[in-house]
Amino acid sequence: xxxxxxxxxxxxxxxxxxxxxxxxxxxxxxxxxxxxxxxxxxxxxxxxxxxxxxxxxxxxxxxxxxxxxxxxxxxxxxxxxxxxxxxxxxxxxxxxxxxxxxxxxxxxxxxxxxxxxxxxxxxxxxxxxxxxxxxxxxxxxxxxxxxxxxxxxxxxxxxxxxxxxxxxxxxxxxxxxxxxxxxxxxxxxxxxxxxxxxxxxxxxxxxxxxxxxxxxxxxxxxxxxxxxxxxxxxxxxxxxxxxxxxxxxxxxxxxxxxxxxxxxxxxxxxxxxxxxxxxxxxxxxxxxxxxxxxxxxx
Ligand SMILES: Nc1ncnc2c1ncn2[C@@H]1O[C@H](COP(=O)(O)OP(=O)(O)OP(=O)(O)O)[C@@H](O)[C@H]1O
Numbered sequence: 369x370x371x372x373x374x375x376x377x378x379x380x381x382x383x384x385x386x387x388x389x390x391x392x393x394x395x396x397x398x399x400x401x402x403x404x405x406x407x408x409x410x411x412x413x414x415x416x417x418x419x420x421x422x423x424x425x426x427x428x429x430x431x432x433x434x435x436x437x438x439x440x441x442x443x444x445x446x447x448x449x450x451x452x453x454x455x456x457x458x459x460x461x462x463x464x465x466x467x468x469x470x471x472x473x474x475x476x477x478x479x480x481x482x483x484x485x486x487x488x489x490x491x492x493x494x495x496x497x498x499x500x501x502x503x504x505x506x507x508x509x510x511x512x513x514x515x516x517x518x519x520x521x522x523x524x525x526x527x528x529x530x531x532x533x534x535x536x537x538x539x540x541x542x543x544x545x546x547x548x549x550x551x552x553x554x555x556x557x558x559x560x561x562x563x564x565x566x567x568x569x570x571x572x573x574x575x576x577x578x579x580x581x582x583x584x585x586x587x588x589x590x591x592x593x594x595x596x597x598x599x600x601x602x603x604x605x606x607x608x609x610x611x612x613x614x615x616x617x618x619x620x621x622x623x624x625x626x627x628x629x630x631x632x633x634x635x636x637x638x639x640x641x642x643x644x645x646x647x648x649x650x651x652x653x654x655x656x657x658x659x660x661x662x663x664x665x666x
Contacts, residue, residue: 369392369393369394369429369547370390370391370398370427370428370515370549371390371392371426371428371430372388372389372391372415372424372425372427374388374423374424374425375387375388375389375411375414375421375423375424375425375426376388376421376422376424377410377419377421377422378422379410383571384407384571385407385410385411385414385571386570386571387424387572388424388568388571388572388573390566390576392547392549392564393547394545395541395542395545395547396541396547396548396563397547397548397549397550397561398549398550398562399552399558399562399565399566399579400549400550400551400566400568401551401553401558401565401566401567401650402567402569403569403654406568406569406571407570408519408568409519409551412517412549412551414426415428415433415445415517415549416433416440416445416447416517417434417435417436417439418445420435421434429442429514429515441468441469441470441511442513442514442515443513443515444508444509444511444513444516444517445517445518445519446501446504446508446516446517446519447519448519448520450500450501450504455491457488457489457491457492458489458492458506462488462510465507465510465511469511471512472510472511472512473510473511473512474510476509476510476512477506477507477510480506480509480510483506483536484502486502497524498524498529501521501522501523501524502529505533505536509536509537509540513546514547515546515548515549516546516547516548516549516550517549518548518549518550518551518552520551520552520553521533521550521552522552522554522557523554534557534560534561538561555650556645556646559646562579564578564579565577565578565579565582565646567650567653567654569654574653574654579646582646583643583644583646583649584624586619586620586644586648586649586652587618587619587621587622587624587627587641587644588617588618588641588643588644588648589617589618589619589620589627589628589631589639589641590616590617590618590638590639590640590642591615591616591638591640592615592616592637592638593635593637594637597631597636600630600631600633600634601618604620604621604627605621606619606620607619607620607621607652607655608652614637615638624641
């Protein structure tokens, strides 16, 4: 459904995207992560057809996106910085969308009036940032998109509205096989909804895996030994090792069984495997690439 092959982009002499490859199947949600300035928005703007690739291809439903109105009519792009025609009310904007998008669903728009606590006669420019985001989703979802490209989608929404909007999108993913690519710094939220995760760093795609697999190579373990045990960890890539009283918290990359067997041989007083959050995986994957994580504690 979404295919990016060898995408490279320069801004002047600066290579902002470097040989990016992504493949996303219909009916899945792909989470795009990365530190500030990594290139997420630039990548997203290629997917939305805003930027032309310098080299490589960006295809949605087997067609190049750039300058392709047919593809653009089946996708919705909700950027971080929303833009609406200033004078439009919600009702006028819905009429505009109905003219532009061939699959506009008026019935859905009308039924969602109950869902969004907004007066459709209000001018969009007079609404708060969070209310404008609600309008963007309301209108967007009524175009019955095959693909949704979302840049920090729920930023500025209150927790109840965030949940409501995710519910709407998840319903479309399961019932209509809508494909979603979402970029967010809210890893807790992405963890609940994404099946695939890509981490972009310095313009390069450095990690790209199923969410479950992402966690299988890094392990968080609490251990306590009577004597020093650090020599046991030789041969393992220790990403973090902190001590609180007699208990050490380790984050180690490598084979889980091999690591546990090695530690067990030295008769630990405590040996617990803790589950890692997506946030921790993100921090330690990037730490391995030289991103400054020294001040981050777990
Ligand atoms: N129009 C532009 N002209 C020149 N440089 C740009 C332009 N847009 C972005 N950049 C640069 O490209 C790099 C990537 O920016 P981008 O906005 O894609 O990052 P991001 O991952 O979305 O960051 P954030 O998480 O902070 O939103 C940054 O170094 C940025 O300064």
